[in-house]
Amino acid sequence: MDLQDTRGSRPSEGWLHWLSSVTDMFAYPLRTSHYVELVNPLWSTHKLQAKVVDVWDETSDSRTITLKPGANWRGHRAGQHVRIGLAVDGQHYTRTYTISSSPERDDGCFTITVKAIAGGRISHHIVRKLKVGDYIPVGLPQGEFYLPDASPAQPLFITAGSGITPAMSMVRSMVSQQRMANTVHIHYAPGVQETIFGKELREINNSQPHYCLTEVHTNTMSENDPARHFSLEALEKICPDWRERD
Ligand SMILES: Cc1cc2nc3c(=O)[nH]c(=O)nc-3n(C[C@H](O)[C@H](O)[C@H](O)COP(=O)(O)OP(=O)(O)OC[C@H]3O[C@@H](n4cnc5c(N)ncnc54)[C@H](O)[C@@H]3O)c2cc1C
Structure with a gap:
């Protein structure tokens, strides 16, 4: 499952792409990133994954999940959302969740806060079953509804x-x-x-x-x-x- 939008990768990563394109020749028919992923899923560059590093119950039916994203992550703006992927009962699903943490958080992690809705397949899974140490595919932050650089006058x-x-x-x-x-x-x-x-x-x-x-x-x-x-x-x-x- 690839949820990654590659727009916005940093220019300083150019040499890394050059290096991996060279090593990719030896990794054919796969890519170097597929082998790197076996060592640490957060180091892979062919897809973006995040590791669950904390879960916190906000209420009896909602939970905040702290995620540490992998190498290709770029920061978000307050108000933006991400797509996440999950396999439940052998089927792959994607759902969208707003990032609830602030961009100023300085540990490289972000949070999503999910409410388990009645009859909902994925929200239930996230709130009840996702655990620390799990890896999940994530997309890059997106959305036009975000806090502007200049302070809004009276929100x-x-x-x-x-x-x-x-x-x-x-x-x-x-x-x-x-x-x-x-x-x-x-x-x-x-x-x-x-x-x-x-x-x-x-x-x-x-x-x-x-x-x-x-x-x-x-x-x-x-x-x-x-x-x-x-x-x-x-x-x-x-x-x-x-x-x-x-
Ligand atoms: C931009 C954006 C940001 C979001 N941010 C958040 C967030 O921060 N936190 C959050 O909790 N959610 C957020 N959501 C909602 C989230 O994406 C999911 O929609 C939500 O978690 C429900 O997913 P689910 O898989 O549990 O429900 P689903 O399984 O998709 O079901 C959704 C609803 O449809 C009903 N349903 C399912 N199948 C059927 C059927 N066959 N017949 C009749 N009814 C059916 C279910 O009972 C349920 O009520 C956001 C959505 C968007 C678009």
Whole structure:
């Protein structure tokens, strides 16, 4: 399974490509990278793989997976996603997950945060079965929805459940870069225990004067409460200046 988009490889890697094209002549009909992969899958250059180095339960049905990507990885921008490949019951599947860590993370790893959805084949496998030491094929980061280089003036994030992942990467990035913009974040989750990144979000809310979090815990509200679901009325109440925000 090859999920790799080779665009964006660094010019300094040119000599490596030259060297491998020479050694490839001796490796024919395979390529040198196929043999290197047997020693360490992260060193292979014909496909990009990542090693699971940590798993962390966010809630009872969601998990953050920390991945160490191989040689051809290039960094992501906060908000971008990756495709990952998995073999389940003898069949290959690919799924897309947003990178939930910030680009400023300096250990060469990135995280995805996955919620196991009812009847979902791959999300269940990732949350329940993927373990430290496993290798999985990954693609390069992609997507046009990312944090711009210049600070957005007044971001407004409206998120729910595992849909928080791109906003989380952006908020983490603004914290790391010490450039938190005047941010309003409205997040919907069933309850405190079911809130992915809940503890960290509350800590950021307490420590960052320009970040204002409103959590809506839908299971604690009555069925008829209109605030249970996102609406223009709710938005007007929580964030009256929403029209001026990005
Ligand atoms: C850009 C992007 C970013 C994303 N980021 C994240 C993220 O950060 N975190 C995250 O958790 N998810 C994310 N997703 C969603 C993720 O890609 C998967 O779609 C999700 O994990 C479900 O995959 P699955 O294999 O478990 O479900 P699938 O097996 O594909 O099933 C999906 C749904 O269809 C139903 N279904 C399946 N087969 C049938 C059938 N034959 N008949 C009727 N119904 C059926 C299932 O019950 C389930 O509800 C993202 C998606 C995109 C496009």
